[in-house]
Amino acid sequence: MNWTIILHAGIASGTVLLFATIGEVFTERSGILNLGLEGMMLIGAMSAYSIAINVGSPWLGLLVAMLTAGLLSLVHGFVTIHLHADQVVSGLSLTFLGTGLSLVFGEGLSKAGAVSLLPSFTIPGLSAIPFLGDILFTNQNIMVYVGYLLAPAAWYYINHTRPGLPLRAVGEYPAAADTMGVSVYRVRYLYTFVGGVLSGLAGATISLAISPGWFSHMTTSGQGWIAVGLTIFAQWNPLRAAGGAYAFGALRRLILDLQAPTTLLFWDNPFYYNPYWGFFLKMIPYAFTIVVLVIGSREATRKRLGAPAALGTPYVRGERGV
Amino acid sequence: MTQAKQPDTTKQRFSLPYKVKIEPRLDTPTWLPTAVSVGAVVLGLVFGAIALRLAGQRNPFGAFASIAGVLFGSLGGISDVLVQATPLILVGLACSVAFSMKLWNIGAEGQFFIGAFAASAIVLTPILPPETPGIIFIPVMMIAGILGGALWGLVAGYLKAKFNVNEIITTLMMNYIAIEWNNFFIFGVWSEGGFQMSPRFPRTAWLPRLADYAKQVRGFGGLTLHLGLLFGPIAAVIVWFILYRSKWGYEIRLAGDNPKAARYAGVDIARNTVLVMMLSGALSGLAGMAQITGVVRRLQGAISPGYGFTGIIIAWLSKLNPLVVVIVSVFFGALLLAGREMGRSDISMLIQGIILFALIASDFLLRNQVRIVRTHDARASEEA
Secondary structure, eight states: OOHHHHHHHHHHHHHHHHHHHHHHHHHHHTTOOOOTHHHHHHHHHHHHHHHHHHTOOHHHHHHHHHHHHHHHHHHHHIIIIISOOOHHHHHHHHHHHHHHHHHHHTTTGGGOOOOOOOOEEOOTTGGGSTTHHHHHSSSEEHHHHHHHHHHHHHHHHHHHSTTHHHHHHHHHOHHHHHHTTOOHHHHHHHHHHHHHHHHHHHHHHIIIIISOSOOGGGGTTTHHHHHHHHHHHTTTOHHHHHHHHHHHHHHHHHHHHHTSOSEETTEEOHHHHOGGGHHHHHHHHHHHHHHHHHHHHHHHHHHTOOSOTTTTOOOOTTSOOO | OHHHHOHHHHHHHHSOSEEEEEEEOSSOOTHHHHHHHHHHHHHHHHHHHHHHHHTTOSOHHHHHHHHHHHHHHSHHHHHHHHHHHHHHHHHHHHHHHHHHTTOOOOOHHHHHHHHHHHHHHHHHTTSSOTTOOHHHHHHHHHHHHHHHHHHHHHHHHHHHHHHOOOHHHHHHHHHHHHHHHHHIIIIIITOSTTSSBOOOOOGGGSOOBGGGGTTTSTTOTTOOOBGGGGHHHHHHHHHHHHHHHSHHHHHHHHHHHOHHHHHHTTOOHHHHHHHHHHHHHHHHHHHHHHHIIIIIOSOBSOOOSSHHHHHHHHHHHTTTOHHHHHHHHHHHHHHHHHHHHTTOTHHHHHHHHHHHHHHHHHHHHHHEEEEEEEHHHHHHHHHO
16 A cells, blocks of 8 residues: 555545535534535535536636535525524535435536546645655645645634634624624624535535546535534634544545555455455444544543534524523 | 705615514414425425426426326325335434434434344344244344344434534434445345345245235235334324323423423433434334335345435424324325436435425524514504
């Protein structure tokens, strides 16, 4: 097994989770829980691929993906922010709606012909760094580089800028933010939309860059849900989210490669000689998500960290609440 | 200058003479929740039809109507709908139980698969020899399915109770794990001649169908309705009794409505979390068993078009009332079947999503009164 290849591909596949998770961090930091990531990613992946095929421009596809997923997130926003509906159920319906819409409109896309994808390139200079250069900066897709910039930028934005302050305030103590003249509804709509846009970006990154194509619901195969789990593991911190996302990407890639060699750690590779054991390998990312959640939840209890205090509760002016 | 004399006119020129006024309802008319639910379903169908039209279907309403005619117009159609409703009732109950305690079990799908697996294991391992009479086979498979599903629910319940791990994600991840687990057996261990399915179960392990009695009763020929249909209503009555007539059910509902009060009242939340998740899983597992022995009669990959997820919507549409679940399931059985008739199950998924959205959005109408009033009336009432 070639570790450089595994890590190189792992970073690329982790970029998808990174976009989705950071989007969810933004949304949840404003106090809105959006479980509809899977649906929004699917609609992003579908519309990006569809535009790239029918119009010929992957960039336009990317833009449309961000818009469609963003619009879908606003449905969730309206229902939960203005109508005070249950955020869990609304998020679930968003998953159904997004999945249904993308399957209906994506029908026949998988049989479409060649399509121009987002470009990959090597960054001169940085790629010369030994080992890391080959993994991080050589022949990676442009979206991967966007991911490198997004994570620290998101962290800085949330923790150290003027607009980051109302974002955190609205998620922790909306009544106080309201008293200070922050429009709770406006902030929540904004970051629900940001979360939608980023998950659309994640979907487009799948279908136009990392594993190009439209494979109906298998396009995302549960990555939206893994991102929801990663958000908890990340303790709502974009940098931890990035770390988790890349680790997951590498794991997903490692699993694919585990079946290839005939020997594994000096033993006969059981996954090579018993191909059906591969199904157990496929369980690993999902099982690992549960493990990561247990770790995250225990840590949260120990350090008394936690979700944004107002996460999941609608804000009604004048009513008692968090 | 004239404007300065009458500052109000500028303001009024831009405002409509009518204003939407929203105020909390003090009491909800009894007919309203039902009307809202029906409205949500209609809205789902209308939007589904629009989406179908946009995606190229010529006459979506015509297609709906003709399918409805086929499904409810003949004995065979009704039988097919009820066959679809059979697993839906059970998973709908499973979700209702869990949601009553505000436990978001969205793993009914995985629990369904494991129930099907466990029931199959009795036949295929084989734990009971193939010549076992049905009177023993069926109950043992039922118990296996129930235990399998309960075990799958237990994992998420235990993690929630012990480490406060978000059950939404664990149950969902367990879905994927369950499907891969089944695949391992379908593709590998029990594969029949390299096909992605197990051998057919022996006859005694089949739930009896109406068609089996075609000789005795004329008109039963070709009807696929099987004994599993009875599991649902019986389970519904039991679940209703547990939730609304037993001390345990009171604890469950109290813990769901107000966990703090429940804790003060001495309700063991952790224990109930585990037990409710197990009960929920058991019901889904039984649904898997009924499907595998009543319809498919072998273990294979495509045994569920997302029953577990439809169960969520059924539970919500029924307002978590176990007896209503039975009726609502019949409608969704028809919806799933209609999707299959049209050759696109994706459309039933879309319609389900819209129904659920319309439903939770319309809760606002149940809690609040929306009135359109004339502006000067509104101002007058505010001043008063």
